[in-house]
Each structure stands twice: as C-alpha cells, then as structure tokens.
Amino acid sequence: MRNFSSHFRKLLKPLALATVIAVSAISVTFGQDAPADSSATATPASTVAGDAAAGEALFKANCTSCHALNKRVLGPALAGVNQKYTNEWLKKWIKNSSALIASGDKQAVAVYEEYNKAVMTSFPQLSDGDIDNMLAYIQVEGDKKPEVAAGAVAGGAAAADTGISDFMLIGLVAVVLIAFLVILVLNKVIGTLERLLLKKGDSIILLEEEEAVEEKTDKYATVKKLAKNKKFVAFVVLALLITLSTFGFMDLWNTGIQTGYQPVQPIKFSHQLHAGANQIECQYCHSGAWKSKNATIPSLNVCMNCHKYVQATENYGGEISPEIQKIYTALDYNPETQKYGQNTRPIEWVRIHNLPDLAYFNHSQHVKVAGIECQKCHGEIQEMAEVYQYAPLTMKWCINCHKETEVNSKGNAYYDKVIAAHEQIKNGEKVTAAVLGGLECGKCHY
Structure with missing residues (x-):
C-alpha cells in the first residue's frame, strides 16, 4: 500500500504540469484562431480596365519565364510598369517589340539598349483585351505591400489583435481551478492512507x-x-x-560492397526531373560514356545551356531556385546583368560508383559497342530523385552479366572485324594481332 501511495504521489507533479501545459495550449489555439482584421489584407483597387483574375493566367503562361513582378530576372521587374508607360505603348511593345524598336521609338530603343540589346519575344496572338487583363493583374499584385505578401506566405501568422471573449476567459479559469482542486483532494487522500498504514505496525x-x-x-x-x-x-x-x-x-x-550507397551531394540534382520528366538523354550530360572510358561529370557550362534561362522562379515566389543559385555562385554569375565574374570554384561532387584500381572498365565498350542501356548497371536512373548505387559492381556480378548477355553482331562494325577474322582462320589465312585490333592505342595505354 505504501508503494502504491508513493508512486501515486510521484504522479501528481507531472499531472499538474500536464494540466498547465494543456491550458496553455488551449489559450494559444484560441489566440491563433482569432479572426484577422480584413482591412489589413485588403487589395487595392486596380486603376487599369481589365480582369485581374483572367490576367493572372495569361501572365503565368506567357511572362514568368523572363519576368517577375518585384524582381529583375531576364527582363525588368514589372511592378509599376502601368505608371511608367501608357497602355497603348505597352500593347505595341508586347505585340511586336522589334517593329517598335525599328520605328525609332525613344522608349523602345532605351529599353533595348538597357538590356544588352536582347529582343523581347513578340506576342501577336494576344488581343488588346488580353493585354488589359495582364496589366490589371500586374497593377493589383504590384501594389501589394511586401509585408502583406510575406504574411500570406507564412500562413497568416500576423493576425490582428482582436482579443478573447469573456466566456473563454471564464472557462479557462474554471478549468485551472478544477484541476488544482482535484490535485489537492488526491494529496489529502494519499496522506490519510499513509497514516492508516503506520497505525497497523511494521x-x-x-x-x-x-x-x-x-x-x-x-x-x-x-x-x-x-x-x-x-x-x-x-x-x-x-x-x-x-x-x-x-x-x-x-x-x-560483403566488405567493400556498397549497394544502396547514397551520399549527400552539394547540389540536389534530380535525375527524376531531368532524365524522367524532361526526358533529357543521359549522353547530353555524360557525353564521355559514348566515346571514352569514363562517363565524365558534366561541366557547369552544360548546366548553363538551360539554366541561364530556366530558373524555376514560379516555384519559389519569384525567387531563383536555391539549387540553381548554387550553380550561379560557383560560376560567379550574375543573373541580372548576365555576366560572369572571376571568383569561380568547382562543385565538389561526391563519387558514388567506385571500382578498385585493379579493375578496368570502359564505358564506350559497353554503351557504344554492346549497346547496353544505362539502366542495366545504374538501375532506373530516370526515377531517382537522388542517385544511389544500384548494382554491387562485384566481379561475380560482372561475370554473371557476361554469361547472360547475348552478343548482337548485326550492323556492328566491331563484331564485323571479329567475324571476318574467324572466316580468315577457317580459310587457313594468316591472322595477326593487328587484325584483331592489336594496333589500337587503348590496348596498352589507358
């Protein structure tokens, strides 16, 4: 009985603490659920004739690849463009900027010179009504205060102070009082039980x-x-x-076998996005797999073929993707001026597939000559968000592959030479090492 009472008494402090935490959580919940002042998030009325809702869809479909509202991307930030230029001028510029520049329009020529003589894409398919809708959207979104937009992104965390009703306060006070009364009563009961136990003797x-x-x-x-x-x-x-x-x-x-090895890379490059969703050929980046021993890691210049323009700003609220920004930082590239600096550094990729020095493997022999798909050794690479080592790459694994893989010699110049050599042997002709490729540099130097 004494053990029970001592254990029960130990539970009183956690019970009291849990009661206080629960009441605090209820208070915080009521505070967060308090309705915000609608006047704080009201959107200013547009001064442009047009449907801002319809203009949003047109803007995202035609403009976001080069423009953002409050930040320069490839083109200028568009917030305030309604006040800087007239509607008629903007319509001419959007429909055919080249013609407007050729006409000698001062504003058009000034924009053309400011942005390194980069010609804006023409949109002759857009009607005057479509352009009015886009300008209305730019007016509405551009006039929003930055702190309001930040509050919206954070989920409305900065709600207005509207207070808590008297009913809520009375209820919370009542819960606290009842909880402490229960604790006091239990404490009294335990004390009484202990006194009774002492009277019984030892x-x-x-x-x-x-x-x-x-x-x-x-x-x-x-x-x-x-x-x-x-x-x-x-x-x-x-x-x-x-x-x-x-x-x-x-x-x-299993020492040295690293199946499933998946190190953290300095850039979260997704093969699932590039090779899977966008269906980019493996050899566009790993060109060495077709013509040399090594598949090679692509240089950042290959990345910039696309990412000079593709910045994924639509997924980050108009900001450049942080992973693409790592490429710009390594190249010391300024996306606003589109110029490279001198403070460049390499990306320190972590090697995943390692073979011992005693093993010789030639990518071109397997990819070009044998016609083996990349997935044979690297797994379903087009489905990997992060690359990992799919195959064990052991001697046993390679030997089993060589035993099971059927050689297809049709239309293959390499095997044509081998078959021709066999025919020479059948006819009793002399077959030298040179006939079998003995003069190739890679036979001795690799």
Whole structure:
C-alpha cells in the first residue's frame, strides 16, 4: 500500500504540469484562431480596365519565364510598369517589340539598349483585351505591400489583435481551478492512507520484504541450475560460436560492397526531373560514356545551356531556385546583368560508383559497342530523385552479366572485324594481332 501511495504521489507533479501545459495550449489555439482584421489584407483597387483574375493566367503562361513582378530576372521587374508607360505603348511593345524598336521609338530603343540589346519575344496572338487583363493583374499584385505578401506566405501568422471573449476567459479559469482542486483532494487522500498504514505496525512491511526476498531467490534459481549443467553450457557455447562465425563471415564477404550507397551531394540534382520528366538523354550530360572510358561529370557550362534561362522562379515566389543559385555562385554569375565574374570554384561532387584500381572498365565498350542501356548497371536512373548505387559492381556480378548477355553482331562494325577474322582462320589465312585490333592505342595505354 505504501508503494502504491508513493508512486501515486510521484504522479501528481507531472499531472499538474500536464494540466498547465494543456491550458496553455488551449489559450494559444484560441489566440491563433482569432479572426484577422480584413482591412489589413485588403487589395487595392486596380486603376487599369481589365480582369485581374483572367490576367493572372495569361501572365503565368506567357511572362514568368523572363519576368517577375518585384524582381529583375531576364527582363525588368514589372511592378509599376502601368505608371511608367501608357497602355497603348505597352500593347505595341508586347505585340511586336522589334517593329517598335525599328520605328525609332525613344522608349523602345532605351529599353533595348538597357538590356544588352536582347529582343523581347513578340506576342501577336494576344488581343488588346488580353493585354488589359495582364496589366490589371500586374497593377493589383504590384501594389501589394511586401509585408502583406510575406504574411500570406507564412500562413497568416500576423493576425490582428482582436482579443478573447469573456466566456473563454471564464472557462479557462474554471478549468485551472478544477484541476488544482482535484490535485489537492488526491494529496489529502494519499496522506490519510499513509497514516492508516503506520497505525497497523511494521507487520505489513516485514511481510512485503519477505515476499521480495523469496521472489528474488526464485528468480535466479533456474539460471543457477542451468549453469551447473555441462551439456547445456556446451550447447550454448557452440551455438554462440556458430552464430558469431556466420555473421563474421557475412561481414567479411560483403566488405567493400556498397549497394544502396547514397551520399549527400552539394547540389540536389534530380535525375527524376531531368532524365524522367524532361526526358533529357543521359549522353547530353555524360557525353564521355559514348566515346571514352569514363562517363565524365558534366561541366557547369552544360548546366548553363538551360539554366541561364530556366530558373524555376514560379516555384519559389519569384525567387531563383536555391539549387540553381548554387550553380550561379560557383560560376560567379550574375543573373541580372548576365555576366560572369572571376571568383569561380568547382562543385565538389561526391563519387558514388567506385571500382578498385585493379579493375578496368570502359564505358564506350559497353554503351557504344554492346549497346547496353544505362539502366542495366545504374538501375532506373530516370526515377531517382537522388542517385544511389544500384548494382554491387562485384566481379561475380560482372561475370554473371557476361554469361547472360547475348552478343548482337548485326550492323556492328566491331563484331564485323571479329567475324571476318574467324572466316580468315577457317580459310587457313594468316591472322595477326593487328587484325584483331592489336594496333589500337587503348590496348596498352589507358
């Protein structure tokens, strides 16, 4: 009984603490659910005749690849363009900027010169109504205050202070009072039970101690008995020896095998996006796989063939993707001026597929000559958001592949030479090492 009372008393402090935390959580929840002042997020009325909702869809479909509202991308930031230029001029510029520049329009020529004589894409398919809708959208979104937009992105965290009703306050106070009254009553009950237990004398305590001693004795009696059994001890030692030897052999056998190895790379490059969704050929980036021993890691200039224009700003609220920004930082490239600096540094990629120095592997021999797909060794690379080592790349794995892979010699110049050599042997002609490719540099130098 005393043990029960002492354990129960220990629970009182956590119970009280949990009550306070629960009440605080309810208070915070009510505070967060308080309705915000609608006047703080009201959107200013557009001064341009047009449908801003319809203009949003047109803007995202035609303009976001080169423009953002509040930041320069390839083209200028468009917020405030309604006040800087007239509607009629903007319509001419959007429909055919080249013609407007050729006409000698001062504003058109100034924009053309400011942006390194980069010609804006013409949109003759857009009607005057479509352009009015886009300008209305630019007016509405451009006039929004930055702190309001930030609040919207954060999920409306900056709600206005509207206060809590009297009913909520009274309810919270009542919950706190009831919780502490319950704790006080329980404390009194435990104290009463302890006093009653003391009046009974020490007989109950002695009885509990005797039961604990008997329980302890019975607990280890079986173990001591088994420890004296030599046959049982020998069996246990033999079983442990076999088990540990098995696990040790498995660990030694798999030493150096790194199937599933997936290191963290400096840039989160997704093959699932590039090779899968966008269906970019593997050899566009890894050109060496077709013509040399190594597949090669593409230089950042290859990345810039696309990412000079593709910046994924639509997924980051008009900001450049942080992973694409890492490419710009490494190249010391300024996307606003589109110029390169002198402070460049390489991207330190972490190698995933490693072969020992004693093994020779030639990508071109497998990719070009044998026509093997990349997925044969690297797995479904087009489905990997992050690349990992798919195959064990052991000698056994390679040998099994060579045993199972059928050679297709049709239309293959390499095997044409081999077949011709066999025909020469059949006809009794002399076959030298040169006929079998013995003069190729790679046979000795690699």
